[in-house]
Amino acid sequence: MSQSSHVCKNPEVFNTSFYAFTIITLKNRSYFNTLIRKKMILTKLGRYNCFDPFGSSIRRSSNLSNNRSSTHISSKSEKDRFYNLSSSSPTASSFNVITPQLAQTIPSEILIEICRYLHPVDLYSLASVCKRYRNLLWSKCSTTTQEIWKNSRLKYVPNLSMTPPVEMSEQEYIWLMLILKKCMFCEERNKFELTMYWEFRIYCCQKCLDDRTVSRHTLLNEWNVHDILLSCFIQLQRSSNPRDPPLYLIEDVKTTLNNYNQLSEDEKPHWIINREKMISKLQLENEQYNHIHDLTRYDHTERLERLLKKLHEFYTWPKHRSM
Structure with missing residues:
Protein backbone atom coordinates (compact mmCIF):
# COMPACT_ATOMS: atom_id res chain seq x y z
CA MET A 1 0.00 0.00 0.00
CA SER A 2 1.40 3.40 -0.95
CA GLN A 3 2.15 6.05 1.62
CA SER A 4 -0.51 8.36 0.22
CA SER A 5 -3.20 5.79 0.94
CA HIS A 6 -2.40 6.12 4.66
CA VAL A 7 -2.71 9.89 4.75
CA CYS A 8 -5.64 11.28 6.67
CA LYS A 9 -7.92 12.91 4.09
CA ASN A 10 -9.24 15.51 6.51
CA PRO A 11 -6.41 17.90 7.50
CA GLU A 12 -8.36 19.30 10.47
CA VAL A 13 -9.01 15.85 11.90
CA PHE A 14 -5.41 14.84 11.30
CA ASN A 15 -3.93 17.88 13.04
CA THR A 16 -6.40 17.67 15.91
CA SER A 17 -5.62 13.98 16.40
CA PHE A 18 -1.89 14.54 16.40
CA TYR A 19 -2.37 17.48 18.74
CA ALA A 20 -4.09 15.10 21.16
CA PHE A 21 -1.30 12.59 20.79
CA THR A 22 1.30 15.24 21.61
CA ILE A 23 -0.58 16.49 24.69
CA ILE A 24 -1.01 12.98 26.03
CA THR A 25 2.55 11.83 25.47
CA LEU A 26 4.76 14.85 26.21
CA LYS A 27 4.62 13.98 29.90
CA ASN A 28 5.37 10.33 29.19
CA ARG A 29 8.49 10.66 27.07
CA SER A 30 10.08 7.39 28.13
CA TYR A 31 7.64 5.21 26.25
CA PHE A 32 6.84 7.91 23.68
CA ASN A 33 10.45 7.65 22.47
CA THR A 34 9.92 3.92 22.05
CA LEU A 35 6.86 4.57 19.92
CA ILE A 36 8.80 6.94 17.71
CA ARG A 37 11.57 4.40 17.20
CA LYS A 38 9.14 1.65 16.33
CA LYS A 39 6.99 4.03 14.26
CA MET A 40 3.90 2.25 15.53
CA ILE A 41 1.66 5.28 15.67
CA LEU A 42 3.32 7.07 12.76
CA THR A 43 2.95 4.06 10.50
CA LYS A 44 -0.74 3.82 11.33
CA LEU A 45 -1.18 7.48 10.40
CA GLY A 46 1.06 7.23 7.36
CA ARG A 47 3.00 10.35 8.39
CA TYR A 48 6.74 10.30 9.06
CA ASN A 49 7.84 13.91 8.83
CA CYS A 50 4.82 16.02 9.66
CA PHE A 51 5.59 17.11 13.21
CA ASP A 52 8.26 17.86 15.74
CA PRO A 53 7.27 15.61 18.69
CA PHE A 54 8.97 17.75 21.33
CA GLY A 55 8.78 21.13 19.59
CA SER A 56 6.46 24.03 20.33
CA SER A 57 4.17 23.51 17.37
CA ILE A 58 2.50 20.99 15.10
CA ARG A 59 2.92 21.56 11.40
CA ARG A 60 0.66 20.76 8.52
CA SER A 61 2.63 19.33 5.60
CA SER A 62 2.64 21.11 2.24
CA ASN A 63 0.78 18.37 0.37
CA LEU A 64 -2.27 18.99 2.57
CA SER A 65 -2.31 22.72 1.90
CA ASN A 66 -2.68 24.86 -1.21
CA ASN A 67 0.06 27.19 -0.09
CA ARG A 68 3.63 26.46 0.95
CA SER A 69 3.44 28.05 4.37
CA SER A 70 3.12 25.88 7.44
CA THR A 71 0.28 26.18 9.89
CA HIS A 72 1.54 26.46 13.45
CA ILE A 73 -0.51 25.76 16.55
CA SER A 74 0.98 27.92 19.23
CA SER A 75 0.79 26.68 22.77
CA LYS A 76 0.11 30.23 23.88
CA SER A 77 -2.81 30.78 21.49
CA GLU A 78 -4.29 27.38 22.29
CA LYS A 79 -4.11 27.94 26.03
CA ASP A 80 -7.35 29.88 26.05
CA ARG A 81 -9.15 26.90 24.52
CA PHE A 82 -8.10 24.49 27.26
CA TYR A 83 -10.21 23.54 30.21
CA ASN A 84 -9.26 21.64 33.33
CA LEU A 85 -10.81 18.38 34.35
CA SER A 86 -12.99 18.31 37.43
CA SER A 87 -11.06 18.83 40.65
CA SER A 88 -12.93 15.86 42.07
CA SER A 89 -10.96 13.52 39.83
CA PRO A 90 -9.43 10.91 42.17
CA THR A 91 -6.01 11.05 40.61
CA ALA A 92 -3.66 13.51 39.02
CA SER A 93 -2.79 12.60 35.46
CA SER A 94 -1.43 13.93 32.23
CA PHE A 95 -4.96 14.75 31.05
CA ASN A 96 -5.14 18.08 32.85
CA VAL A 97 -5.82 19.91 29.59
CA ILE A 98 -7.89 18.98 26.58
CA THR A 99 -9.67 20.78 23.75
CA PRO A 100 -13.44 20.38 23.35
CA GLN A 101 -13.02 19.95 19.58
CA LEU A 102 -10.41 17.25 20.09
CA ALA A 103 -12.68 15.17 22.30
CA GLN A 104 -15.29 14.88 19.55
CA THR A 105 -13.19 14.68 16.39
CA ILE A 106 -10.26 12.40 17.13
CA PRO A 107 -10.80 9.16 15.14
CA SER A 108 -11.72 6.14 17.24
CA GLU A 109 -8.93 3.96 15.86
CA ILE A 110 -6.33 6.58 16.84
CA LEU A 111 -7.90 7.02 20.28
CA ILE A 112 -7.81 3.26 20.87
CA GLU A 113 -4.18 3.12 19.73
CA ILE A 114 -3.24 5.90 22.15
CA CYS A 115 -5.06 4.18 25.01
CA ARG A 116 -2.94 1.07 24.55
CA TYR A 117 0.06 2.93 26.00
CA LEU A 118 -1.54 4.64 29.00
CA HIS A 119 -1.37 3.90 32.71
CA PRO A 120 -4.70 2.81 34.30
CA VAL A 121 -4.85 6.11 36.19
CA ASP A 122 -4.64 8.01 32.91
CA LEU A 123 -7.28 5.77 31.35
CA TYR A 124 -9.61 6.55 34.24
CA SER A 125 -9.00 10.28 33.85
CA LEU A 126 -9.53 10.08 30.10
CA ALA A 127 -12.86 8.34 30.69
CA SER A 128 -13.93 11.42 32.67
CA VAL A 129 -13.30 13.84 29.79
CA CYS A 130 -16.55 13.36 27.88
CA LYS A 131 -19.39 10.94 27.22
CA ARG A 132 -17.74 9.55 24.10
CA TYR A 133 -14.57 8.58 25.94
CA ARG A 134 -16.54 7.14 28.83
CA ASN A 135 -18.59 4.96 26.47
CA LEU A 136 -15.36 3.63 25.01
CA LEU A 137 -13.38 3.12 28.21
CA TRP A 138 -16.11 2.13 30.66
CA SER A 139 -17.92 -0.52 28.62
CA LYS A 140 -18.10 -3.83 30.46
CA CYS A 141 -19.07 -5.89 27.42
CA SER A 142 -16.60 -4.53 24.85
CA THR A 143 -13.66 -6.88 24.29
CA THR A 144 -11.59 -3.95 23.01
CA THR A 145 -12.20 -2.00 26.21
CA GLN A 146 -11.37 -4.96 28.42
CA GLU A 147 -8.15 -5.60 26.49
CA ILE A 148 -7.09 -1.95 26.85
CA TRP A 149 -7.50 -2.06 30.63
CA LYS A 150 -5.98 -5.52 30.95
CA ASN A 151 -2.86 -4.61 28.97
CA SER A 152 -2.46 -1.40 30.96
CA ARG A 153 -2.80 -3.28 34.25
CA LEU A 154 -0.22 -5.91 33.31
CA LYS A 155 2.22 -3.37 31.91
CA TYR A 156 2.15 -0.68 34.60
CA VAL A 157 0.88 -2.44 37.74
CA PRO A 158 2.85 -5.70 37.97
CA ASN A 159 1.42 -6.54 41.40
CA LEU A 160 -2.00 -6.83 39.77
CA SER A 161 -1.10 -9.82 37.64
CA MET A 162 -3.90 -11.89 39.12
CA THR A 163 -7.00 -11.77 36.93
CA PRO A 164 -10.17 -10.21 38.34
CA PRO A 165 -13.05 -12.39 39.55
CA VAL A 166 -15.32 -13.77 36.84
CA GLU A 167 -18.16 -11.39 37.59
CA MET A 168 -15.94 -8.29 37.72
CA SER A 169 -14.79 -6.15 34.80
CA GLU A 170 -11.22 -4.93 34.40
CA GLN A 171 -12.27 -1.34 35.14
CA GLU A 172 -13.99 -2.26 38.40
CA TYR A 173 -11.03 -4.39 39.42
CA ILE A 174 -8.48 -1.62 38.86
CA TRP A 175 -10.76 0.99 40.42
CA LEU A 176 -11.08 -0.99 43.65
CA MET A 177 -7.45 -2.06 43.80
CA LEU A 178 -5.69 1.13 42.80
CA ILE A 179 -7.72 4.19 41.85
CA LEU A 180 -10.25 4.53 44.66
CA LYS A 181 -8.81 6.98 47.21
Whole structure:
Protein backbone atom coordinates (compact mmCIF):
# COMPACT_ATOMS: atom_id res chain seq x y z
CA MET A 1 0.00 0.00 0.00
CA SER A 2 1.40 3.40 -0.95
CA GLN A 3 2.15 6.05 1.62
CA SER A 4 -0.51 8.36 0.22
CA SER A 5 -3.20 5.79 0.94
CA HIS A 6 -2.40 6.12 4.66
CA VAL A 7 -2.71 9.89 4.75
CA CYS A 8 -5.64 11.28 6.67
CA LYS A 9 -7.92 12.91 4.09
CA ASN A 10 -9.24 15.51 6.51
CA PRO A 11 -6.41 17.90 7.50
CA GLU A 12 -8.36 19.30 10.47
CA VAL A 13 -9.01 15.85 11.90
CA PHE A 14 -5.41 14.84 11.30
CA ASN A 15 -3.93 17.88 13.04
CA THR A 16 -6.40 17.67 15.91
CA SER A 17 -5.62 13.98 16.40
CA PHE A 18 -1.89 14.54 16.40
CA TYR A 19 -2.37 17.48 18.74
CA ALA A 20 -4.09 15.10 21.16
CA PHE A 21 -1.30 12.59 20.79
CA THR A 22 1.30 15.24 21.61
CA ILE A 23 -0.58 16.49 24.69
CA ILE A 24 -1.01 12.98 26.03
CA THR A 25 2.55 11.83 25.47
CA LEU A 26 4.76 14.85 26.21
CA LYS A 27 4.62 13.98 29.90
CA ASN A 28 5.37 10.33 29.19
CA ARG A 29 8.49 10.66 27.07
CA SER A 30 10.08 7.39 28.13
CA TYR A 31 7.64 5.21 26.25
CA PHE A 32 6.84 7.91 23.68
CA ASN A 33 10.45 7.65 22.47
CA THR A 34 9.92 3.92 22.05
CA LEU A 35 6.86 4.57 19.92
CA ILE A 36 8.80 6.94 17.71
CA ARG A 37 11.57 4.40 17.20
CA LYS A 38 9.14 1.65 16.33
CA LYS A 39 6.99 4.03 14.26
CA MET A 40 3.90 2.25 15.53
CA ILE A 41 1.66 5.28 15.67
CA LEU A 42 3.32 7.07 12.76
CA THR A 43 2.95 4.06 10.50
CA LYS A 44 -0.74 3.82 11.33
CA LEU A 45 -1.18 7.48 10.40
CA GLY A 46 1.06 7.23 7.36
CA ARG A 47 3.00 10.35 8.39
CA TYR A 48 6.74 10.30 9.06
CA ASN A 49 7.84 13.91 8.83
CA CYS A 50 4.82 16.02 9.66
CA PHE A 51 5.59 17.11 13.21
CA ASP A 52 8.26 17.86 15.74
CA PRO A 53 7.27 15.61 18.69
CA PHE A 54 8.97 17.75 21.33
CA GLY A 55 8.78 21.13 19.59
CA SER A 56 6.46 24.03 20.33
CA SER A 57 4.17 23.51 17.37
CA ILE A 58 2.50 20.99 15.10
CA ARG A 59 2.92 21.56 11.40
CA ARG A 60 0.66 20.76 8.52
CA SER A 61 2.63 19.33 5.60
CA SER A 62 2.64 21.11 2.24
CA ASN A 63 0.78 18.37 0.37
CA LEU A 64 -2.27 18.99 2.57
CA SER A 65 -2.31 22.72 1.90
CA ASN A 66 -2.68 24.86 -1.21
CA ASN A 67 0.06 27.19 -0.09
CA ARG A 68 3.63 26.46 0.95
CA SER A 69 3.44 28.05 4.37
CA SER A 70 3.12 25.88 7.44
CA THR A 71 0.28 26.18 9.89
CA HIS A 72 1.54 26.46 13.45
CA ILE A 73 -0.51 25.76 16.55
CA SER A 74 0.98 27.92 19.23
CA SER A 75 0.79 26.68 22.77
CA LYS A 76 0.11 30.23 23.88
CA SER A 77 -2.81 30.78 21.49
CA GLU A 78 -4.29 27.38 22.29
CA LYS A 79 -4.11 27.94 26.03
CA ASP A 80 -7.35 29.88 26.05
CA ARG A 81 -9.15 26.90 24.52
CA PHE A 82 -8.10 24.49 27.26
CA TYR A 83 -10.21 23.54 30.21
CA ASN A 84 -9.26 21.64 33.33
CA LEU A 85 -10.81 18.38 34.35
CA SER A 86 -12.99 18.31 37.43
CA SER A 87 -11.06 18.83 40.65
CA SER A 88 -12.93 15.86 42.07
CA SER A 89 -10.96 13.52 39.83
CA PRO A 90 -9.43 10.91 42.17
CA THR A 91 -6.01 11.05 40.61
CA ALA A 92 -3.66 13.51 39.02
CA SER A 93 -2.79 12.60 35.46
CA SER A 94 -1.43 13.93 32.23
CA PHE A 95 -4.96 14.75 31.05
CA ASN A 96 -5.14 18.08 32.85
CA VAL A 97 -5.82 19.91 29.59
CA ILE A 98 -7.89 18.98 26.58
CA THR A 99 -9.67 20.78 23.75
CA PRO A 100 -13.44 20.38 23.35
CA GLN A 101 -13.02 19.95 19.58
CA LEU A 102 -10.41 17.25 20.09
CA ALA A 103 -12.68 15.17 22.30
CA GLN A 104 -15.29 14.88 19.55
CA THR A 105 -13.19 14.68 16.39
CA ILE A 106 -10.26 12.40 17.13
CA PRO A 107 -10.80 9.16 15.14
CA SER A 108 -11.72 6.14 17.24
CA GLU A 109 -8.93 3.96 15.86
CA ILE A 110 -6.33 6.58 16.84
CA LEU A 111 -7.90 7.02 20.28
CA ILE A 112 -7.81 3.26 20.87
CA GLU A 113 -4.18 3.12 19.73
CA ILE A 114 -3.24 5.90 22.15
CA CYS A 115 -5.06 4.18 25.01
CA ARG A 116 -2.94 1.07 24.55
CA TYR A 117 0.06 2.93 26.00
CA LEU A 118 -1.54 4.64 29.00
CA HIS A 119 -1.37 3.90 32.71
CA PRO A 120 -4.70 2.81 34.30
CA VAL A 121 -4.85 6.11 36.19
CA ASP A 122 -4.64 8.01 32.91
CA LEU A 123 -7.28 5.77 31.35
CA TYR A 124 -9.61 6.55 34.24
CA SER A 125 -9.00 10.28 33.85
CA LEU A 126 -9.53 10.08 30.10
CA ALA A 127 -12.86 8.34 30.69
CA SER A 128 -13.93 11.42 32.67
CA VAL A 129 -13.30 13.84 29.79
CA CYS A 130 -16.55 13.36 27.88
CA LYS A 131 -19.39 10.94 27.22
CA ARG A 132 -17.74 9.55 24.10
CA TYR A 133 -14.57 8.58 25.94
CA ARG A 134 -16.54 7.14 28.83
CA ASN A 135 -18.59 4.96 26.47
CA LEU A 136 -15.36 3.63 25.01
CA LEU A 137 -13.38 3.12 28.21
CA TRP A 138 -16.11 2.13 30.66
CA SER A 139 -17.92 -0.52 28.62
CA LYS A 140 -18.10 -3.83 30.46
CA CYS A 141 -19.07 -5.89 27.42
CA SER A 142 -16.60 -4.53 24.85
CA THR A 143 -13.66 -6.88 24.29
CA THR A 144 -11.59 -3.95 23.01
CA THR A 145 -12.20 -2.00 26.21
CA GLN A 146 -11.37 -4.96 28.42
CA GLU A 147 -8.15 -5.60 26.49
CA ILE A 148 -7.09 -1.95 26.85
CA TRP A 149 -7.50 -2.06 30.63
CA LYS A 150 -5.98 -5.52 30.95
CA ASN A 151 -2.86 -4.61 28.97
CA SER A 152 -2.46 -1.40 30.96
CA ARG A 153 -2.80 -3.28 34.25
CA LEU A 154 -0.22 -5.91 33.31
CA LYS A 155 2.22 -3.37 31.91
CA TYR A 156 2.15 -0.68 34.60
CA VAL A 157 0.88 -2.44 37.74
CA PRO A 158 2.85 -5.70 37.97
CA ASN A 159 1.42 -6.54 41.40
CA LEU A 160 -2.00 -6.83 39.77
CA SER A 161 -1.10 -9.82 37.64
CA MET A 162 -3.90 -11.89 39.12
CA THR A 163 -7.00 -11.77 36.93
CA PRO A 164 -10.17 -10.21 38.34
CA PRO A 165 -13.05 -12.39 39.55
CA VAL A 166 -15.32 -13.77 36.84
CA GLU A 167 -18.16 -11.39 37.59
CA MET A 168 -15.94 -8.29 37.72
CA SER A 169 -14.79 -6.15 34.80
CA GLU A 170 -11.22 -4.93 34.40
CA GLN A 171 -12.27 -1.34 35.14
CA GLU A 172 -13.99 -2.26 38.40
CA TYR A 173 -11.03 -4.39 39.42
CA ILE A 174 -8.48 -1.62 38.86
CA TRP A 175 -10.76 0.99 40.42
CA LEU A 176 -11.08 -0.99 43.65
CA MET A 177 -7.45 -2.06 43.80
CA LEU A 178 -5.69 1.13 42.80
CA ILE A 179 -7.72 4.19 41.85
CA LEU A 180 -10.25 4.53 44.66
CA LYS A 181 -8.81 6.98 47.21
CA LYS A 182 -11.60 7.52 49.73
CA CYS A 183 -14.22 5.64 51.67
CA MET A 184 -16.98 4.36 49.39
CA PHE A 185 -19.63 5.69 51.77
CA CYS A 186 -18.21 8.87 53.30
CA GLU A 187 -15.49 11.45 52.66
CA GLU A 188 -12.75 9.82 54.73
CA ARG A 189 -9.45 9.92 52.80
CA ASN A 190 -6.87 8.95 55.40
CA LYS A 191 -5.51 5.68 54.02
CA PHE A 192 -4.64 4.48 57.51
CA GLU A 193 -8.31 4.76 58.43
CA LEU A 194 -9.39 2.88 55.31
CA THR A 195 -9.27 -0.84 54.62
CA MET A 196 -10.13 -3.04 51.69
CA TYR A 197 -12.63 -5.76 52.56
CA TRP A 198 -12.50 -7.83 49.42
CA GLU A 199 -15.00 -10.28 50.88
CA PHE A 200 -17.61 -7.54 50.52
CA ARG A 201 -15.95 -5.65 47.62
CA ILE A 202 -15.81 -2.48 49.69
CA TYR A 203 -13.08 -0.02 50.66
CA CYS A 204 -14.20 1.95 53.66
CA CYS A 205 -13.54 3.29 57.14
CA GLN A 206 -14.37 1.49 60.39
CA LYS A 207 -17.52 3.49 61.08
CA CYS A 208 -19.05 2.76 57.67
CA LEU A 209 -18.13 -0.90 58.05
CA ASP A 210 -19.90 -1.07 61.41
CA ASP A 211 -23.01 0.50 59.89
CA ARG A 212 -23.21 -2.20 57.22
CA THR A 213 -22.25 -5.34 59.08
CA VAL A 214 -23.69 -7.51 61.79
CA SER A 215 -22.04 -9.84 64.31
CA ARG A 216 -22.61 -13.52 64.91
CA HIS A 217 -24.16 -12.74 68.29
CA THR A 218 -26.71 -10.41 66.70
CA LEU A 219 -27.65 -12.91 64.01
CA LEU A 220 -28.28 -15.68 66.51
CA ASN A 221 -29.98 -13.72 69.27
CA GLU A 222 -31.71 -10.81 67.56
CA TRP A 223 -32.25 -11.99 64.01
CA ASN A 224 -33.04 -15.55 65.16
CA VAL A 225 -30.95 -17.09 62.40
CA HIS A 226 -30.35 -20.82 62.78
CA ASP A 227 -26.70 -21.55 63.49
CA ILE A 228 -26.53 -24.05 60.61
CA LEU A 229 -26.94 -21.14 58.20
CA LEU A 230 -23.99 -19.14 59.51
CA SER A 231 -21.62 -21.09 57.30
CA CYS A 232 -23.67 -20.00 54.29
CA PHE A 233 -22.89 -16.31 54.77
CA ILE A 234 -19.78 -14.58 53.51
CA GLN A 235 -17.90 -13.64 56.64
CA LEU A 236 -15.20 -11.16 57.40
CA GLN A 237 -12.60 -12.07 59.97
CA ARG A 238 -11.14 -8.62 60.55
CA SER A 239 -8.10 -9.85 62.41
CA SER A 240 -6.47 -12.96 63.82
CA ASN A 241 -7.59 -11.93 67.28
CA PRO A 242 -9.91 -14.75 68.49
CA ARG A 243 -11.73 -12.25 70.67
CA ASP A 244 -12.73 -10.30 67.59
CA PRO A 245 -15.72 -12.20 66.13
CA PRO A 246 -16.42 -12.45 62.40
CA LEU A 247 -18.73 -9.96 60.76
CA TYR A 248 -21.38 -10.44 58.10
CA LEU A 249 -22.55 -7.96 55.53
CA ILE A 250 -26.18 -7.12 56.26
CA GLU A 251 -27.09 -6.92 52.58
CA ASP A 252 -25.57 -10.33 51.86
CA VAL A 253 -27.30 -11.90 54.88
CA LYS A 254 -30.70 -10.64 53.75
CA THR A 255 -30.17 -11.85 50.19
CA THR A 256 -28.97 -15.28 51.33
CA LEU A 257 -31.87 -15.73 53.75
CA ASN A 258 -34.33 -14.72 51.07
CA ASN A 259 -32.91 -17.29 48.65
CA TYR A 260 -32.97 -19.96 51.33
CA ASN A 261 -36.57 -19.29 52.33
CA GLN A 262 -37.74 -19.65 48.75
CA LEU A 263 -36.54 -23.25 48.62
CA SER A 264 -38.60 -26.29 49.45
CA GLU A 265 -37.71 -28.38 52.49
CA ASP A 266 -36.21 -31.08 50.27
CA GLU A 267 -33.98 -28.59 48.46
CA LYS A 268 -32.57 -26.84 51.50
CA PRO A 269 -30.02 -29.48 52.67
CA HIS A 270 -28.47 -29.76 49.21
CA TRP A 271 -28.43 -25.97 48.85
CA ILE A 272 -26.60 -25.59 52.19
CA ILE A 273 -23.90 -28.08 51.15
CA ASN A 274 -23.26 -26.31 47.85
CA ARG A 275 -23.29 -22.92 49.51
CA GLU A 276 -20.71 -24.00 52.10
CA LYS A 277 -18.40 -25.28 49.35
CA MET A 278 -18.69 -22.00 47.49
CA ILE A 279 -17.99 -19.95 50.63
CA SER A 280 -14.96 -22.08 51.45
CA LYS A 281 -13.53 -21.51 47.99
CA LEU A 282 -14.24 -17.78 48.18
CA GLN A 283 -12.40 -17.44 51.48
CA LEU A 284 -9.15 -18.65 49.95
CA GLU A 285 -9.61 -16.41 46.94
CA ASN A 286 -10.44 -13.38 49.08
CA GLU A 287 -7.25 -13.80 51.09
CA GLN A 288 -5.25 -13.63 47.88
CA TYR A 289 -7.02 -10.53 46.64
CA ASN A 290 -6.65 -8.74 49.97
CA HIS A 291 -2.92 -9.49 49.93
CA ILE A 292 -2.56 -8.25 46.35
CA HIS A 293 -4.45 -5.09 47.23
CA ASP A 294 -2.05 -4.26 50.05
CA LEU A 295 0.97 -4.82 47.81
CA THR A 296 -0.53 -2.60 45.13
CA ARG A 297 -1.86 0.28 47.19
CA TYR A 298 0.76 0.61 49.96
CA ASP A 299 4.51 0.94 49.86
CA HIS A 300 6.82 -0.94 52.24
CA THR A 301 6.67 1.69 55.00
CA GLU A 302 2.90 1.96 54.85
CA ARG A 303 2.48 -1.80 55.01
CA LEU A 304 4.73 -1.88 58.08
CA GLU A 305 2.68 0.84 59.79
CA ARG A 306 -0.53 -1.02 59.06
CA LEU A 307 1.00 -4.20 60.43
CA LEU A 308 1.91 -2.43 63.67
CA LYS A 309 -1.61 -1.10 63.88
CA LYS A 310 -3.02 -4.62 63.54
CA LEU A 311 -0.59 -5.81 66.21
CA HIS A 312 -1.90 -3.14 68.53
CA GLU A 313 -5.48 -4.19 67.79
CA PHE A 314 -4.60 -7.79 68.56
CA TYR A 315 -3.91 -6.87 72.19
CA THR A 316 -6.80 -4.46 72.46
CA TRP A 317 -10.29 -5.65 73.23
CA PRO A 318 -12.66 -4.21 70.61
CA LYS A 319 -15.08 -1.91 72.34
CA HIS A 320 -17.47 -1.52 69.43
CA ARG A 321 -18.33 -5.23 69.11
CA SER A 322 -19.66 -7.78 71.51
CA MET A 323 -19.49 -11.54 71.33
